Amino acid sequence: MKIKAIALNTFKEAVRNKIFYLLIFFGIFFSFSSKLISILTIGDTLKILKDIGLASINFFSVIIAVFTGINLVYKEIEKKTVYFILSKPVERRDFILGKFLGLALTILVALTIMISFFSIFILLFSGTFDPYILLYFIFLFTELLIVISISILFSSFSTPILSSIFTIILYLIGHVIWTFNEFKYKFINPIEKIFAYSIYYLFPNLEKFNIKGAIVMNDPINIKIIFSTLAYGIFYVSAILLISIHIFKHREF
Amino acid sequence: MNALEIKDLSKSFRSNFLYKKTTILKNVNINVKKGTIYGFLGLNGAGKTTTIKCILGLIKPDHGTIRLFGEEAEKVSSRASIGFLSESPYYYDYLNAKETLALSGKLSSLSNKKINERSAKIISLVGLEGKENLLLKKYSKGMLQRIGLGQALINDPDFIILDEPFSGLDPIGRKELRDIILSLKAEGKTVFFSSHILQDMELIVDDIGILRNGKITKEGKLKDMVKKSIKNPVSYSLEDLFLKEITK
Numbered sequence: 001m002k003i004k005a006i007a008l009n010t011f012k013e014a015v016r017n018k019i020f021y022l023l024i025f026f027g028i029f030f031s032f033s034s035k036l037i038s039i040l041t042i043g044d045t046l047k048i049l050k051d052i053g054l055a056s057i058n059f060f061s062v063i064i065a066v067f068t069g070i071n072l073v074y075k076e077i078e079k080k081t082v083y084f085i086l087s088k089p090v091e092r093r094d095f096i097l098g099k100f101l102g103l104a105l106t107i108l109v110a111l112t113i114m115i116s117f118f119s120i121f122i123l124l125f126s127g128t129f130d131p132y133i134l135l136y137f138i139f140l141f142t143e144l145l146i147v148i149s150i151s152i153l154f155s156s157f158s159t160p161i162l163s164s165i166f167t168i169i170l171y172l173i174g175h176v177i178w179t180f181n182e183f184k185y186k187f188i189n190p191i192e193k194i195f196a197y198s199i200y201y202l203f204p205n206l207e208k209f210n211i212k213g214a215i216v217m218n219d220p221i222n223i224k225i226i227f228s229t230l231a232y233g234i235f236y237v238s239a240i241l242l243i244s245i246h247i248f249k250h251r252e253f
Numbered sequence: 254m255n256a257l258e259i260k261d262l263s264k265s266f267r268s269n270f271l272y273k274k275t276t277i278l279k280n281v282n283i284n285v286k287k288g289t290i291y292g293f294l295g296l297n298g299a300g301k302t303t304t305i306k307c308i309l310g311l312i313k314p315d316h317g318t319i320r321l322f323g324e325e326a327e328k329v330s331s332r333a334s335i336g337f338l339s340e341s342p343y344y345y346d347y348l349n350a351k352e353t354l355a356l357s358g359k360l361s362s363l364s365n366k367k368i369n370e371r372s373a374k375i376i377s378l379v380g381l382e383g384k385e386n387l388l389l390k391k392y393s394k395g396m397l398q399r400i401g402l403g404q405a406l407i408n409d410p411d412f413i414i415l416d417e418p419f420s421g422l423d424p425i426g427r428k429e430l431r432d433i434i435l436s437l438k439a440e441g442k443t444v445f446f447s448s449h450i451l452q453d454m455e456l457i458v459d460d461i462g463i464l465r466n467g468k469i470t471k472e473g474k475l476k477d478m479v480k481k482s483i484k485n486p487v488s489y490s491l492e493d494l495f496l497k498e499i500t501k
């Protein structure tokens with residue numbers, strides 16, 4: 001109940017901010033503008049629509065996740081509203097979980113709005129609903145949960161500017177870390193090997209969640225991969241939240 | 254059993270990684286009897302707010318024990334029977350008064366029914382009728398102080414901690430607050446508050462404690478202290494007592 005109250009309050013804060021709507025609007029606007037770009041380019045129009053449309057939804061939802069994530073956690077500490085919460089019989093763990101769930105709900109709503117507009121747009125254009133867009137939605141949402149948990153982790157001990165930078169850097173690393181997989185076998189020395197493997201497993205492998213290529217190309221996606229990817233996301237988020245809770249428990253306000 | 258028992262509380266801060274620690278509280282002992290009003294005095298920076306933060310578990314004491322109705326203050330559950338008003342209004346400015354009270358109630362595990370019941374009562378108790386749907390970002394300082402008191406009382410707490418509750422209130426507001434504190438006492442509640450407005454404090458407190466150089470240098474019944482140190486019986490007030498104690 002307390003977690004729910006904190007989560008709903010976090011959601012309220014996000015949706016009572018005009019910037020939230022502005023970012024959603026931009027996400028929709030740019031995904032529609034893919035139509036314009038498709039006119040100017042040669043190739044399969046539907047492919048281009050999906051490619052550019054999903055990319056812009058991806059971009060704006062990441063921005064929403066990073067900034068609401070950092071803003072809404074750090075603000076509690078900066079504006080000391082955390083006193084209001086923690087002077088009540090509320091576990092610090094529940095504060096972090098409530099914040100996380102509130103942010104997750106915020107992202108879910110933003111993403112649902114953007115994807116719904118985009119699906120209707122694709123439906124109007126091609127006359128069919130692409131079920132893979134639903135899968136894309138689920139994967140992107142899971143990826144954003146990782147981004148939120150990382151932003152909570154950083155803002156539990158750092159300033160908002162540093163947290164934003166760290167989170168964005170980690171997001172970018174997360175999308176290239178898979179390349180590490182290709183050459184980590186090259187390390188022979190056990191110390192180097194341990195180092196290489198830990199780097200590979202420490203950073204979030206966000207490229208796992210990127211199925212835009214498959215959607216644009218209409219490639220089939222293996223059901224096993226779907227589940228293992230979602231399991232990976234849940235595992236990663238849980239680990240980051242546990243660390244955040246640990247840090248937050250020992251913090252003084 | 255006392256409502257609040259602080260034994261040998263010490264707390265130091267390291268303001269920067271490189272600086273050495275400065276000790277703010279050195280073996281502070283405080284006893285607040287059930288059903289009384291306790292005035293907590295000390296100059297700016299004496300450590301009153303720091304003591305209160307230790308009671309609320311916002312910061313960890315270096316050593317010492319704090320008990321609320323016998324229960325260790327470290328435990329989250331000890332906060333169920335506490336109401337707390339912070340020295341500055343740290344509330345959500347995108348909520349209105351009603352929502353603030355509701356959130357406060359939910360965090361204290363009150364049912365929706367109970368919240369509705371209590372919040373109507375509290376809105377009128379703290380004098381915010383007609384303003385309950387206004388966002389807090391549009392509140393004046395005194396109004397924030399009032400909603401702060403309201404959110405502290407929503408769970409019908411047995412122990413009420415008020416950090417500088419009189420600051421920002423107009424003369425009528427101060428009179429109303431004194432009456433509220435006295436009525437809480439009449440209901441059998443215990444009130445612990447810090448204030449620099451000694452005239453108000455003097456009118457309502459049973460006991461006082463003076464914090465100086467990180468220690469409680471004087472604690473006891475106000476009546477006895479004022480009587481004991483009487484030299485000029487006409488003008489001897491809490492203010493005289495405080496100034497004498499602080500400059501000793």
Ligand SMILES: Nc1ncnc2c1ncn2[C@@H]1O[C@H](COP(=O)(O)OP(=O)(O)OP(=O)(O)O)[C@@H](O)[C@H]1O
Binds near residue numbers: 267268300340
């Ligand atoms: N987090 C902190 N880090 C470092 N020093 C701190 C911290 N919190 C408080 N202090 C120091 O502890 C001392 C006591 O502060 P505190 O806020 O408890 O005083 P106070 O008695 O409440 O004063 P006032 O009457 O002005 O409210 C001050 O010197 C302050 O600088």
Ligand SMILES: [Mg+2]
Binds near residue numbers: 303340
């Ligand atoms: Mg203070």
